[in-house]
Amino acid sequence: MGRRKVQMKRIEDKSSRQVTFSKRRSGLIKKARELSVLCDVEIALVIFSSRGRLYEFSSADGLTKILERYRCHYEQESEASKDVNEALRSHTELLHIVQSQLEEPNVEQLSLMDLVNLEKQLDMALSETRARKTQLMMESIMTLQEKEKLLRAENELLERESAAMEKNEDEGNEVVIGFSNHQYLGNLGSLCCPTPTRL
Amino acid sequence: MGRRKVQMKRIEDKSSRQVTFSKRRSGLIKKARELSVLCDVEIALVIFSSRGRLYEFSSADGLTKILERYRCHYEQESEASKDVNEALRSHTELLHIVQSQLEEPNVEQLSLMDLVNLEKQLDMALSETRARKTQLMMESIMTLQEKEKLLRAENELLERESAAMEKNEDEGNEVVIGFSNHQYLGNLGSLCCPTPTRL
DNA sequence: GAGACTATCTATAAGAC
DNA sequence: TGTCTTATAGATAGTCT
Numbered sequence: 546m547g548r549r550k551v552q553m554k555r556i557e558d559k560s561s562r563q564v565t566f567s568k569r570r571s572g573l574i575k576k577a578r579e580l581s582v583l584c585d586v587e588i589a590l591v592i593f594s595s596r597g598r599l600y601e602f603s604s605a606d607g608l609t610k611i612l613e614r615y616r617c618h619y620e621q622e623s624e625a626s627k628d629v630n631e632a633l634r635s636h637t638e639l640l641h642i643v644q645s646q647l648e649e650p651n652v653e654q655l656s657l658m659d660l661v662n663l664e665k666q667l668d669m670a671l672s673e674t675r676a677r678k679t680q681l682m683m684e685s686i687m688t689l690q691e692k693e694k695l696l697r698a699e700n701e702l703l704e705r706e707s708a709a710m711e712k713n714e715d716e717g718n719e720v721v722i723g724f725s726n727h728q729y730l731g732n733l734g735s736l737c738c739p740t741p742t743r744l
Numbered sequence: 745m746g747r748r749k750v751q752m753k754r755i756e757d758k759s760s761r762q763v764t765f766s767k768r769r770s771g772l773i774k775k776a777r778e779l780s781v782l783c784d785v786e787i788a789l790v791i792f793s794s795r796g797r798l799y800e801f802s803s804a805d806g807l808t809k810i811l812e813r814y815r816c817h818y819e820q821e822s823e824a825s826k827d828v829n830e831a832l833r834s835h836t837e838l839l840h841i842v843q844s845q846l847e848e849p850n851v852e853q854l855s856l857m858d859l860v861n862l863e864k865q866l867d868m869a870l871s872e873t874r875a876r877k878t879q880l881m882m883e884s885i886m887t888l889q890e891k892e893k894l895l896r897a898e899n900e901l902l903e904r905e906s907a908a909m910e911k912n913e914d915e916g917n918e919v920v921i922g923f924s925n926h927q928y929l930g931n932l933g934s935l936c937c938p939t940p941t942r943l
Numbered sequence: 944g945a946g947a948c949t950a951t952c953t954a955t956a957a958g959a960c
Numbered sequence: 961t962g963t964c965t966t967a968t969a970g971a972t973a974g975t976c977t
Contacts, residue, residue, distance in 0.1 A: 546953075546954045546955045546956075546968070546969040546970045546971085547954080547955045547956025547957065547967080547968065547969065547970095548955085548956045548957045548958080548966085548967060548968060548969085549956065549957080549967095549968075549969080550956095550968090550969065550970095551782070551955090551956070551969090552903070553778060553781055553782070553900070553903050554781060554782070554900070555781065555782065555783075555784045556782050556783065560961095561956085562782070562783050562784070564956090565782055565783055565955085565956080566779070566782075566783035566785065568954080568955060568956085569775070569778070569779045569782070569783070569954085569955080570779065570783075572775070572953090572954055572955075573772070573775050573776060573779055575954090576768070576771070576772050576775060576954095576971095577772060577789070579752060579768070580765070580768045580769065580772055580791075582752055582753065582754065583750070583752070583753070583754065583755050583761070583764055583765075583768070584754075584755065584761050584764055584765040584768070584793075584794070585754045585761070585794055586765065586791060586792060586793050586794055587791070587792040588789070588790065588791050588792075589788075589789070589790040590776075590787070590788070590789050590790075591787065591788040591789075592779075592785060592786070592787050593785060593786040593787075594783075594785050595783070595784055595785055675874070689888035689889060689891075689892060690888060692888075692892050693888060693891055693892060693895065696892060696895035696896065696899060697895065699899055700895060700898055700899055700902065703899060703902035703903060704902060745951070745952045745953050745954085745970080745971040745972040745973080746950085746951065746952065746953095746971080746972040746973025746974065747949085747950060747951055747952085747972085747973045747974050747975090748951075748952080748973065748974080749951090749952070749953095749973095750952095750972090750973075759944090760973085760974090762944085763944085763945095763973090763974095764972085764973080766944090766945085767971085767972060767973085768971085768972080771970090771971055771972075774971090775954095775970095775971090
């Protein structure tokens with residue numbers, strides 16, 4: 546959005562890098578604020594400059610809360626955190642009981658029924674834990690697959706663009722007259738160079 | 745940046761809000777990525793949609809690390825959340841330990857050797873299956889992460905090539921006529937090479 | 944409900960001071 | 961260094977598919 550297109554790589558000149566950082570940083574924060582207001586969503590944005598200075602933005606809820614929510618997102622079921630907390634409480638309770646019973650030298654005195662019940666409870670607790678683990682992994686895989694898809698698409702686009710440019714360069718010395726109306730190009734127009742009319 | 749200026753307030757129409765969220769979210773994430781690359785800074789961006797879906801971006805260092813750094817910056821740790829997470833982790837560990845302790849010393853007391861053996865075998869099979877499942881999922885995740893890395897690298901390379909080519913063209917000495925104003929091309933101008941009329 | 948299109952608006956890279 | 965200006969690249973609202 547400036548006088549010329551900029552390459553997507555680290556700006557080597559320290560001064561311009563600083564200027565760009567300042568400009569874009571405020572732009573980014575502004576955009577984050579707009580998104581949070583327009584769409585009524587929670588956003589947390591943290592930026593560390595190379596010198597270690599911290600810049601941040603967060604929507605009304607506050608950065609800490611959002612970050613906390615972020616962490617919880619991977620630890621708890623999104624369905625109902627109530628259930629998770631309850632499960633956690635009962636599991637912990639169960640553990641205490643079992644542990645105290647195991648610590649005593651006469652574990653054998655536990656009745657068979659006690660053991661059966663304990664086993665059942667432990668089994669259920671284990672199942673929940675396993676299910677949670679599996680779900681988290683599945684989510685992770687889904688996210689990654691989505692990322693891959695997007696990257697592949699972007700890649701393809703770039704390759705076509707690149708190929709089109711090369712072709713264009715090869716034809717560089719020829720006399721070329723303007724475009725046909727680009728509106729007729731449809732989808733391809735956005736992917737490759739419109740083939741110019743040659744004389 | 746659209747057909748008309750938009751008021752900076754929550755978009756009431758649910759549908760447009762959703763569309764705007766999708767569009768601006770990707771725009772914001774793109775800008776965050778650009779800033780992190782151009783200025784070599786660390787950025788963490790977390791967005792929760794109103795439905796509780798999580799979207800995130802983070803520069804190379806990874807979101808967790810940056811958030812960690814953020815927390816260190818303020819030394820504001822939420823003890824409650826930390827405790828919950830710790831509990832969940834150690835909880836899982838303990839369950840495994842306790843279960844194995846329960847199984848071992850009491851096998852004889854059940855005195856149904858066949859059943860016990862069968863159970864053991866089934867248990868082993870189950871364990872193996874679970875382990876295998878976990879391993880496969882982990883491998884899947886690793887592979888996808890690797891893929892992502894490669895695709896990103898390839899992408900960057902292509903973008904540089906592309907940029908170099910354009911620069912090359914710009915520096916050409918040819919006399920150029922017509923369509924010097926790319927604005928007439930609309931969006932296409934940014935995606936395809938603006939092949940001007942050459943003489 | 945995700946993408947393509949395009950007019951229009953915004954951000955920002957360079958310049959100017 | 962900072963601030964203002966300007967030309968241009970980039971983002972996106974409305975629309976259609």
